[in-house]
Amino acid sequence: MNQPVHLLGISNAIVDVLAHIEVDFLVKIRAVPGSMTLIDKQRAREIYSMMGPAMEMSGGSVANTIAGFANLGGSAAYIGRVKADQLGAIFNHDMRSLGVDIRLKPGPDGAPTARSHILISPDGQRTMQTYLGACLELSVDDITAESVGAPKAVLIEGYVWDLPEGPALTQKAVDIAATNGTTVVLSLSDSFCVERHRDSFEHAIRNGVDIVVADEDEVNALLQTESFADTLKSLHDYDNLFAITRSEKGSVIVHGDERFVQEATAVDEVIDTTGAGDAYTAGFLYGWVNDYPLAECAKIGTFCGTTVIQQVGARIEPGLLDDYPFE
Amino acid sequence: MNQPVHLLGISNAIVDVLAHIEVDFLVKIRAVPGSMTLIDKQRAREIYSMMGPAMEMSGGSVANTIAGFANLGGSAAYIGRVKADQLGAIFNHDMRSLGVDIRLKPGPDGAPTARSHILISPDGQRTMQTYLGACLELSVDDITAESVGAPKAVLIEGYVWDLPEGPALTQKAVDIAATNGTTVVLSLSDSFCVERHRDSFEHAIRNGVDIVVADEDEVNALLQTESFADTLKSLHDYDNLFAITRSEKGSVIVHGDERFVQEATAVDEVIDTTGAGDAYTAGFLYGWVNDYPLAECAKIGTFCGTTVIQQVGARIEPGLLDDYPFE
Numbered sequence: 312m313n314q315p316v317h318l319l320g321i322s323n324a325i326v327d328v329l330a331h332i333e334v335d336f337l338v339k340i341r342a343v344p345g346s347m348t349l350i351d352k353q354r355a356r357e358i359y360s361m362m363g364p365a366m367e368m369s370g371g372s373v374a375n376t377i378a379g380f381a382n383l384g385g386s387a388a389y390i391g392r393v394k395a396d397q398l399g400a401i402f403n404h405d406m407r408s409l410g411v412d413i414r415l416k417p418g419p420d421g422a423p424t425a426r427s428h429i430l431i432s433p434d435g436q437r438t439m440q441t442y443l444g445a446c447l448e449l450s451v452d453d454i455t456a457e458s459v460g461a462p463k464a465v466l467i468e469g470y471v472w473d474l475p476e477g478p479a480l481t482q483k484a485v486d487i488a489a490t491n492g493t494t495v496v497l498s499l500s501d502s503f504c505v506e507r508h509r510d511s512f513e514h515a516i517r518n519g520v521d522i523v524v525a526d527e528d529e530v531n532a533l534l535q536t537e538s539f540a541d542t543l544k545s546l547h548d549y550d551n552l553f554a555i556t557r558s559e560k561g562s563v564i565v566h567g568d569e570r571f572v573q574e575a576t577a578v579d580e581v582i583d584t585t586g587a588g589d590a591y592t593a594g595f596l597y598g599w600v601n602d603y604p605l606a607e608c609a610k611i612g613t614f615c616g617t618t619v620i621q622q623v624g625a626r627i628e629p630g631l632l633d634d635y636p637f638e
Numbered sequence: 639m640n641q642p643v644h645l646l647g648i649s650n651a652i653v654d655v656l657a658h659i660e661v662d663f664l665v666k667i668r669a670v671p672g673s674m675t676l677i678d679k680q681r682a683r684e685i686y687s688m689m690g691p692a693m694e695m696s697g698g699s700v701a702n703t704i705a706g707f708a709n710l711g712g713s714a715a716y717i718g719r720v721k722a723d724q725l726g727a728i729f730n731h732d733m734r735s736l737g738v739d740i741r742l743k744p745g746p747d748g749a750p751t752a753r754s755h756i757l758i759s760p761d762g763q764r765t766m767q768t769y770l771g772a773c774l775e776l777s778v779d780d781i782t783a784e785s786v787g788a789p790k791a792v793l794i795e796g797y798v799w800d801l802p803e804g805p806a807l808t809q810k811a812v813d814i815a816a817t818n819g820t821t822v823v824l825s826l827s828d829s830f831c832v833e834r835h836r837d838s839f840e841h842a843i844r845n846g847v848d849i850v851v852a853d854e855d856e857v858n859a860l861l862q863t864e865s866f867a868d869t870l871k872s873l874h875d876y877d878n879l880f881a882i883t884r885s886e887k888g889s890v891i892v893h894g895d896e897r898f899v900q901e902a903t904a905v906d907e908v909i910d911t912t913g914a915g916d917a918y919t920a921g922f923l924y925g926w927v928n929d930y931p932l933a934e935c936a937k938i939g940t941f942c943g944t945t946v947i948q949q950v951g952a953r954i955e956p957g958l959l960d961d962y963p964f965e
Contacts, residue, residue: 364705364732364953367694378691397724397750405691423724626691 314412316386317600319462319493321454321484322373323446323470324391325425326398330365332430337438344432347439347501349473355442358428367398369405370427373468373498375586379593379615379627381409385600388412390458392449398424399445409629414458421448437585443473450476454483461491463600464522466592469500469529472508478515485519494599498592499525505532522552522599524592530555543570554609556591558584562613564605573609576617584620590627591616597632611635641739643713644927646789646820648781648811649700650773650797651718652752653725657692659757664765671759674766674828676800682769685755694725696732697754700795700825702913706920706942706954708736712927715739717785719776725751726772736956741785748775764912770800777803781810788818790927791849793919796827796856799835805842812846821926825919826852832859849879849926851919857882870897881936883918885911889940891932900936903944911947917954918943924959938962 337344340358350358369378374391381387389406393399395417402424403413417424422444430438449471459465465488471477488495497512497520499505505512512533516523523530527539530553534545539557543565546553552566561575594615598608614635615627622628664671667685677685696705701718708714716733720726722744729751730740744751749771757765776798786792792815798804815822824839824847826832832839839860843850850857854866857880861872866884870892873880879893888902921942925935941962942954949955 359731360735362731363735363956364696365728367728369691401692401694404686404689408687408690629690 320377325371327370375589464494499529590619647704652698654697702916826856917946
């Protein structure tokens with residue numbers, strides 16, 4: 312029997328391989344600066360062999376949110392596929408060390424644990440070349456009443472739709488959630504991901520997803536709108552709660568006719584914007600599962616996002632809310 | 639046929655597993671703050687399972703020097719044992735990406751690639767718990783005329799004496815060096831390591847070692863002297879060249895009756911002293927293999943060490959000498 316938790320994450324379990332690059336490296340590997348590209352094993356080997364010395368650390372968008380949520384003091388569980396290799400052990404260790412309940416056993420065979428080659432340009436921009444490896448083997452059979460349990464909320468990332476059984480396993484998770492009164496949260500992941508799966512996302516959002524977390528570009532891509540004003544108009548047509556981050560413009564919570572704007576916090580210096588959205592989601596959902604009012608959820612999310620952009624690295628450190636001015 | 643290089647390193651090939659810890663963690667695992675302890679597999683598993691999320695990066699003292707030397711623009715080769723596992727691939731990748739010629743193939747069987755759990759206290763102090771794994775399998779058979787070649791200098795670390803065949807394989811490397819006119823450099827590694835192997839070090843230094851690089855504590859431990867003044871007196875008795883680092887007191891080069899003092903460079907803020915000695919050695923040997931006068935070697939070493947203490951992380955970044963005021 313799994314321990315009961317507040318939040319369950321279902322996502323791609325990825326180890327980040329970070330390296331600084333020279334400007335011409337992206338030209339050499341024909342990568343669009345700032346993009347996330349899915350690559351196969353052969354290409355992964357090629358890019359890695361061309362890269363300089365790297366630093367390895369656990370990553371993945373929703374995995375970062377789950378780690379952050381646990382570090383805020385929330386109880387969390389995680390479903391994602393790693394192989395029983397050293398990178399898989401690193402990923403599971405890092406999650407477990409934060410108290411996250413890992414629901415799947417690492418696979419003994421198959422593709423190695425996923426890694427994302429994160430190439431950091433001299434100006435701090437990050438270009439990602441992601442080899443999904445073991446993630447691609449996440450299957451419908453991994454999603455069961457037992458593995459999902461009855462969390463208060465389940466958070467699924469859009470990137471899961473890139474997996475062969477992604478749409479089907481998500482549907483199964485949504486169905487299980489419905490029987491338990493679990494809130495279903497979808498993170499739209501990135502605007503290219505939205506382009507790849509727009510119809511399927513639209514269907515899911517209309518059928519079982521309760522909350523959508525996304526940045527402005529992702530929502531615009533979903534609704535095929537040109538401006539945020541148009542986006543806000545289009546959202547009238549949805550029953551879902553949307554939590555939309557807008558960088559220095561803060562965030563907007565939209566729920567039916569309800570609108571709530573949370574201003575961004577001014578910071579002296581932005582060190583690294585990586586993971587700002589994931590941290591916002593962690594804070595927002597920490598408020599949500601603790602039944603705080605929406606305005607407070609957005610405020611905690613902003614507090615977490617603001618903290619993360621002032622540090623190097625994507626993940627929230629423990630004890631962050633020690634400094635949070637709860638009212 | 640191996641490519642001819644300026645510098646060959648022989649050392650423990652280690653992946654660092656770095657994590658920030660709370661003050662009481664060291665009490666809990668009964669570790670002496672600031673120490674380096676060798677641990678077995680069981681203990682490694684225990685400590686890792688107690689540690690928080692970590693960051694993995696290639697490390698090892700002399701391996702850091704070799705990486706730094708390559709980054710300065712020197713041609714380098716490396717002999718160290720990793721297993722054919724993911725950590726071994728990471729280690730070899732990082733060295734190769736700097737142009738270092740890896741002389742041994744990863745072992746298909748045996749213990750996994752070594753890792754050092756580096757526990758960073760809130761005050762920045764580092765306590766290391768090192769599992770040597772595959773390193774322990776480095777053997778006399780790995781040291782051959784072919785694998786050693788005829789570099790201008792070979793750098794061996796004191797930690798190699800902790801391996802079962804360490805003293806014997808070092809002797810073999812010294813013998814091969816003698817036939818090729820290769821300068822033999824010994825890094826004393828750390829003062830506890832000197833305590834463990836003093837007689838054997840003394841024997842090596844009297845028989846084949848040309849240059850000793852060490853910090854003040856390590857030389858004091860070797861000579862069993864209480865003060866640096868006594869150390870300088872005792873060194874009259876040695877034919878070797880000693881390059882001795884003394885932190886904020888700079889460094890002293892001693893060769894017979896020759897003495898040369900290189901002042902330390904004042905810095906605004908020390909960020910992380912890790913790897914300062916290894917970087918000094920890289921710079922010093924870069925000067926040495928390029929036939930610079932001793933004073934200039936010490937100056938380049940100081941420049942490298944000073945740079946490294948003003949950054950996070952132990953390794954020298956590429957292009958460092960672009961800023962060096964060669965005369």
